[in-house]
Amino acid sequence: MPANALLNTLSATPLFAVGLTLAAFLLGNLLFKRFRKPTWLPAILIASLLLAATLAVIGLSYDTYRQDAGWLTILLGPATVALGMPLYQQLPHIRALWQPLTICLPIAATLAACYALLIAWVLGSSPLILASIAAKSVTAPIAIGITEQIGGSVALLLGALLITGVATAAFVGLAARFLKIEDERIIGFALGLNGHAIGTVRAFEISPTAGAFASLGMSLTGIFTALILPLAWRLIGVDG
């Protein structure tokens, strides 16, 4: 009982949830560096595991936590707007290769969503699951907006983003070797387009050029999917 009363006192203020989030984030980053930055275990996964375990141990319900952490997550709005700055900084790259990029982007970004949707649909996944994984290759702040619009579960989406990002970082090296591709611009673009922020972080580890093309792929995929997917979903929903 005293422990319960203590938890009630602490969780009466949103600062408790905010503090837990900051602590888990910092600790996650620290451990990530200690583990020598494994590609299969990104910092955000370590931090989330720590946070989930903490919530479970102290018995704070996820709904309460999420509501209080809203004091932090409200910043996602301005943070999404802030992505306009790196997008502007990528413009010289876009101009230099605008032809191949403008053809590649819509096809590749559409397929990034369609392959997974098709496989999940064939395996009999529910419409809720399909709506939740559709934005799997889109950077989180934009993907959350898309998923809310098409009626998916944001929690499942974020899990899907994590898995997709880690899988992209792991597969790009293999696929590039298989296709005999060494051009860092192509590898970077593929990392950002498919693996959003996690892929982009991986690209910056390869080289600054790969990183720039990854941010470019990430931004363009985010914009393209944000503009097309909700419309496409509405059309398919009307037909089906």
Added chain:
Amino acid sequence: MPILIGFLWLIGYWLIGEVFVHFTGLPVSSGVVGMLLLSVTLTIRGRVPNSIAAAAQPLIALLAMLIMPGVVGVFFILDELAGQWPAILFALILGTLLSVTTTLWLLKRLMGKHYAR
């Protein structure tokens, strides 16, 4: 103070995005509209003002932390989706392998003469 001025700009663009979505009824998020408006503004001005950079850089660096409260939610829906996980995992992993390969192959073909060995 520049950081506050920059932050106010970002909030302003986000709010313009809200108004845009409200009036057009388009299914896009206000953040995306604000992001596009910001990059158009920067293109017209031809440079990034210090205030915008001061607010945007730390926010972008913190993106991972801002989505954490949502990511944690996935551990609390594990039970709800119990029987569905194998299909979800299979779709995500195989789908990602296929799309990574397609992107690499397609862009290599399209780049043609631009391709660097």
